[in-house]
Amino acid sequence: MPWYALYWLMPQTLRSFHYDNRWALWLIPLSLGLFGLRRLLGRRYHQQLRVSLAGLVGSRPDGWMLIISxxxxxxxxxxxxxxxxxxLALARPQVVRQLREEQSDGIDIVLAIDISSSMTETDLRPNRLAAARQVAQGFVNGRKNDRIGLVVxxxxxxxxxxxxxxxxxLLQYIRELNPNMIRTTGTAIGDALARSINRLRNSPARSKVLILLSDGDNTAGNLDPxxxxxxxQNFGVKIYTIAVGKQTRSTDTLGVATQFDEGILKxxxxxxxxxxxxxNDVDQLRQIFSRIDRLERAPVRVQTYExxxxxxxxxxxxxxxFLLLALFLKNTVLGNSLED
Incomplete structure (x- = not known):
């Protein structure tokens, strides 16, 4: 942008600047007082020669005389x-652009989701698995700079x-979860934990998290949970477990009602x-994921560059x-006769 462009004189341009010496701006209106003082002293001590301009303008209308005066x-x-x-130049107008850079070590997270046939129960609307899919998607969308894996x-x-x-x-995989993906019945919690830990054990992340979501006991698989x-613990993996669904009573082989045992997950x-x-419901499941989301946040280092x-x-x-123009006018009739 050339210096003579009117862009530099626009009010919005002047307002957009940061002024390093803002005090200099206050001197601009104060400088008007110097001209008032000069005029006051000039009237008192300066001799004036009154010259009539009537002969110069001749028959021109009074408007021209006013302009010339x-x-x-x-x-x-x-x-x-x-x-x-x-x-204004002394005030040092500046254009300041801030560059904000956020750095985070990130967290490695594995979601282990139960997709057994019992996850089709409708005590959570529309069913347990659909509710888990919906809340898991919201959890993934809320993360930033974290690597996330999925085990079913x-x-x-x-x-x-x-x-x-x-x-x-990852969201596409979560949307496609359904009980038909694994035909083998049961709930292999131990195997799910092993698969998840295997993904996390060689992770360089400072924080490694496993979130296991299930609605039943460990009834299948070859590994003890x-x-x-x-x-x-040896691989530095922290485990969160979520029991999905309302507690229901089942009947054992002797016909005695027993309470659902969530002790294994605890x-x-x-x-x-x-x-x-x-x-016990979708809102509670959402709150649980929100709480885990708050607990597992990597510290963010913010660097600001100007x-x-x-x-x-x-x-x-x-x-x-304008200074040169003033010196030029000083040596003309405008700077002598008319000023006097």
């Missing part, structure tokens, strides 16, 4: 504009998605140095231009 203010105006622009299990456990920051791919949970969470949660560009040169040039 106002020309005596042109030189003082140029001087004031020169001073104002030089003071029923009678067997499979690693469906490796640790990734491709959240679009507690043994696997103890191995998680013990796994305790051994895995995490926490156990029970979700790009400062001084813009005082155009105003120096404008000040010099």
């Amino acid at each position: 106002y020309l005596r203010f042109l030189m003082p105006l140029c001087v004031w504009l020169a001073i104002s622009f030089l003071l 299990f029923a009678g067997e456990a499979y690693s469906l998605c490796p640790l990734t920051t491709d959240y679009a791919l 507690l043994t696997v949970a103890r191995l998680a 013990t796994i969470a305790k051994v895995g140095q995490g926490a156990f949660f029970r979700a 790009d400062v560009q001084d813009q005082y040169r155009p105003y120096i040039y404008w000040g010099m231009l």
Whole structure:
């Protein structure tokens, strides 16, 4: 942008600047007082020669006489504009651009989701698995800079998605979860924990988290959940367990009603140095994921860079231009006869 462009004189341009020496701006209106003082002293001590302009203008209308009489203010105006622009340059107008950079070590998280046939129960609307899918998607959308993987299990456990920051791919896998993906019946919690820990054990992340979501006891698989949970300690993996669904009574072989045993999930969470949660409805399940989301946040380091560009040169040039114009007018009739 050339210095003589009107862009530098626009009010919005002047308001957009950061002024390093803002005090200089206050001197601009104060400089008007110098001209008032000069005029006051000039009237008192300066001898004046009154000259009639009637002979110069002849038969011209009174409007032209008025315009010519106002020309005596042109030189003082140029001087004031020169001073104002030089003071504006002294205020050091700057364009400051802030660059904010956030750095986070990130957390590696594996979601282990039960997709057994019991997850089709409708005590959570529309059913347990659909509710888990919906809340898990919201959890993934709320993460940033974290790698997340997905393990699914029923009678067997499979690693469906490796640790990734491709959240679009991960969300697609979560949307497609259904009980038909694994035909083997049962709930292999121990195998699911092993698959998840295997994904996390070689992770370089400072924090490694396993979130296991299930609605039943360990009824299948070859691995003992507690043994696997103890191995998680050695790899620095923290385990959160979520029991999905309302507690219901079942009948054993002797016809005696028994309460659903959630002790295995509690013990796994305790051994895995995490926490156990029970979700009796969708809102409670959402609150649980929100709480885990708050607990497992990597510290973010924020660095702010400032790009400062001084813009005082155009105003120096404008000040010099009006100063030269004032000197020119001083040596003309406008700076002598008319001023007097």
